Each structure stands twice: as C-alpha cells, then as structure tokens.
Amino acid sequence: MTVPWRGGYGRRDHRLLRFSARASLGLGLERSPGSIVTTPARSVAWPYTAPCTRRDCTPFQRNIPSLYGMWLVTLFLLYSFQEVHSEDVVSTRLYFVNASLQRVTFSSSVGVSLPCPAGGAPHALLRWYLATGDDIYDVPHIRHVHANGTLQLYPFSPSAFNSFIHDNDYFCTAENQAGKIRSPSIRVKAVFREPYTVRVADQRSMRGNVAVFKCLIPAAVQEYVSVVSWEKDTVSIVPEMD
Structure with a gap:
C-alpha cells in the first residue's frame, strides 16, 4: 500500500510499518513479512487470567488489613451471640x-391459700386449672387467683358450699421460654x-384380764379428727405410764 508523501506516491510510511508490526506481535497475530495492518485487531479473553502486576496488586494489598478487620469483627459478633444464647439457655428453667x-383440707370458716407448686426462672406464667382442664375463673368472695399464682378460697357459709369449687381436683402450670410444666x-x-x-364406750372385763377402750368420734368429722391423748380423772395418760 502507498500513501501520499509530500505530494508524491510510491514511498511507504515506515512509521506505519513499525506500528503494524508491533501490533501484530503483541496480539499474537500471524502476518507475512512486510504486510501492513490498517485496522487495529483486538482479542478479548474471559475471564481475565493475566498475572497481577505490581501496580494492579497495590490496591488489593492495601485492603488486606481492612479484610482482616472485617473477619475479626464478624467472629467477635458470632462469639458474643453464642455467649448470650448460652446464658439464656442456662438461666431459663422450670422447676x-x-x-x-396431693391433698389440701381446710375449714369453711377459715379458708385456704394454696401457692402454685411449680415455678420458673425468669418469671414464669402460673395458671390454675380444674382436673378436667377447665380454666379457673374468679368467683367474688369465694375464689380468687392472685398475680403471684396463689389460689385462694375464702371462708364461706354452709349455704354457699359448691362442690365444683370446694371439693374438686386442681392443678397448676408454669410456663416461660424454657417450656411448660404441669403439677400433679x-x-x-x-x-x-x-x-x-x-x-x-363402757367396757366390761373380768379382774386380771385386759380391757380395750375406744374413742368414739362422730362419722361426719371422723376423717379429720385424730386422738392425741387420753385422760383418767383429769390426769393425762401417756404411753410410758402403766
């Protein structure tokens, strides 16, 4: 190929030849000697696998301390979360x-306060139920469940007796993050x-024989009354005495 040079033809531009040769060698193009490349040739490789030069690696090396710092912060946060979670598991329990x-007997003229036999840490929600699974509800002046989980049955008159309240089976539950337990x-x-x-009762016995005396208790209270002592002519008789 010839190019104009100072108004004439027939002389080649050596600068163009040298540029074309360098471009061919640098890009790995196979050209015959003396050929001229008039258009730039490109080759694109993906992914880029060329070795990292000193200039290219400098920004990456500068970021290495920052990357280590991010890893350390991440590890610290994970460790802190594990410690907090472990403390929560240990401190959260039910008991x-x-x-x-198993049994509570009380007088109608006195009433009774019955704490829930279950608890928990941290504070557990305490609730009372009937043995049938029905929730306990407050009955004014008869039955009340306090905020601390204590079941209270107030004194009542014989006319206010209710077997559903005053003669029944109850149980209590405690519930928190650890789960839920039920009392017997x-x-x-x-x-x-x-x-x-x-x-x-009077007893008869022949002289020299053994006489057995029995304390007679009315059947209505026999289940709740026990004999604590005997007396003879206002003198208490204890097992050690003849």
Whole structure:
C-alpha cells in the first residue's frame, strides 16, 4: 500500500510499518513479512487470567488489613451471640416447688391459700386449672387467683358450699421460654366446722384380764379428727405410764 508523501506516491510510511508490526506481535497475530495492518485487531479473553502486576496488586494489598478487620469483627459478633444464647439457655428453667402436695383440707370458716407448686426462672406464667382442664375463673368472695399464682378460697357459709369449687381436683402450670410444666393434681376439700363431742364406750372385763377402750368420734368429722391423748380423772395418760 502507498500513501501520499509530500505530494508524491510510491514511498511507504515506515512509521506505519513499525506500528503494524508491533501490533501484530503483541496480539499474537500471524502476518507475512512486510504486510501492513490498517485496522487495529483486538482479542478479548474471559475471564481475565493475566498475572497481577505490581501496580494492579497495590490496591488489593492495601485492603488486606481492612479484610482482616472485617473477619475479626464478624467472629467477635458470632462469639458474643453464642455467649448470650448460652446464658439464656442456662438461666431459663422450670422447676417444682412441692411436687408431693396431693391433698389440701381446710375449714369453711377459715379458708385456704394454696401457692402454685411449680415455678420458673425468669418469671414464669402460673395458671390454675380444674382436673378436667377447665380454666379457673374468679368467683367474688369465694375464689380468687392472685398475680403471684396463689389460689385462694375464702371462708364461706354452709349455704354457699359448691362442690365444683370446694371439693374438686386442681392443678397448676408454669410456663416461660424454657417450656411448660404441669403439677400433679391436688385434691382440695372444704369441711364445715360443726360442734361435736367424743366419748368412750363402757367396757366390761373380768379382774386380771385386759380391757380395750375406744374413742368414739362422730362419722361426719371422723376423717379429720385424730386422738392425741387420753385422760383418767383429769390426769393425762401417756404411753410410758402403766
């Protein structure tokens, strides 16, 4: 190819030849000697796999401390979360205060306060139920569940007796983040305070033989009354005495 040069033709531009040769060698193009490349040739490689030069790697090396710092902060946050979660698991629990409580008998003239035999940490929600699973509801001046989980049955007259309230099975539950537990059923029974007398039946025995005396207690209160002592002519008799 010839190009105009100072008004004439027939002379080649050596600068163009040198540029074309360098472009061919740098791009790996196969050209015959003396050929001229008039259009720039490009080759695109993906992904870029050329080695990192010192100039290219300098920004990456400068960011290495920042990357290490980010990793350290991430590890610290994960460790802190694990510690907090472990403390929550350890400190959150449920327990029974008195699991052996199975029966409560109280006088109608006194009433009774019955704490929930279950508890928890942190504070657990305490609720009372009947053995049938029905929720306990407040009955004015008869039954009330306090905020601390205590079940209270107030004194009542014989006319206000209700077997559904005063002679029934109850149980309590405690619930928090650790779960929920249920106490054993507790038999709650009210008895009326009535006047009663006890007596000793006369016994006959021959001289030298053994006589057995029995304290007679009215059947209405026999379940709730126990004999604590005997007396003879106002003198208490204890097992050690003849």
